[in-house]
Amino acid sequence: MLLLLLLLLLLLLLLRLLLLLLRLLRRRRLLRLRLRLRRRRPRRRRRLRLLLLLRLLLLLRRRLLLLLLLVRLLRVLLPPPPPPPPPPPPPGDHDDDDTRRRRRRRPTTRTHYTTTRRADGQYDDGRTRSTTATTTTLLLLLLLRLLLLLLLLLQLLLRTTTHYYYYLLLLLLSTTNTTTTTTPPPPPTTTTTTTTTTTPTPFTVTKTYSHNGCYYNL
Numbered sequence: 601m602l603l604l605l606l607l608l609l610l611l612l613l614l615l616r617l618l619l620l621l622l623r624l625l626r627r628r629r630l631l632r633l634r635l636r637l638r639r640r641r642p643r644r645r646r647r648l649r650l651l652l653l654l655r656l657l658l659l660l661r662r663r664l665l666l667l668l669l670l671v672r673l674l675r676v677l678l679p680p681p682p683p684p685p686p687p688p689p690p691p692g693d694h695d696d697d698d699t700r701r702r703r704r705r706r707p708t709t710r711t712h713y714t715t716t717r718r719a720d721g722q723y724d725d726g727r728t729r730s731t732t733a734t735t736t737t738l739l740l741l742l743l744l745r746l747l748l749l750l751l752l753l754l755q756l757l758l759r760t761t762t763h764y765y766y767y768l769l770l771l772l773l774s775t776t777n778t779t780t781t782t783t784p785p786p787p788p789t790t791t792t793t794t795t796t797t798t799t800p801t802p803f804t805v806t807k808t809y810s811h812n813g814c815y816y817n818l
Contacts, residue, residue, distance in 0.1 A: 613667055617660065657750070668744045671737075 613663055616663060620659065661748075664744060664747055668741075668748065671741060671744070675737075
């Protein structure tokens with residue numbers, strides 16, 4: 601599904617490029633440049649052609665940026681791949697020699713599934729796995745990054761008025777991974793303060809006196 605969406609986006613981009621080229625050919629500036637190319641020397645013609653190509657690339661930078669942003673959004677919005685199935689039970693005494701040989705020849709490096717794959721490319725549970733879609737998306741993203749880097753270098757060389765740090769930010773975003781790990785917040789720490797209040801004991805003074813042979817305490 602992702603490969604079909606990318607192909608549709610590329611077709612739309614090519615159509616827009618053709619329309620843009622037709623509009624540029626109709627303008628008077630390109631007609632004047634054509635006349636200059638016919639009149640000037642061959643060295644001068646090569647320089648002017650190179651300048652024309654550079655202008656076309658700079659005009660197409662917005663569409664390349666939009667395409668790269670769409671690809672990044674598709675990669676973020678698409679659901680993650682399903683988890684691998686549980687491993688099959690170990691072979692018992694009821695298995696014959698053919699099934700044991702197939703289990704021994706199970707490919708472990710090319711795929712992360714643990715089920716047995718037959719010669720026609722299918723697994724025991726009927727699933728098939730193809731890596732062409734992932735490789736094509738990676739190649740397309742790599743080509744887009746290279747084109748953006750080329751446009752960045754061209755802008756730095758020609759000293760155009762557009763801000764080139766947007767391209768640097770986009771390149772950094774395209775190289776970073778989309779999966780972010782969120783760390784849970786630490787549990788709240790409860791501080792218990794114990795206050796001990798000591799009440800002073802009253803100081804008592806006792807006095808004794810005697811009266812008619814009897815002792816009294818005050």
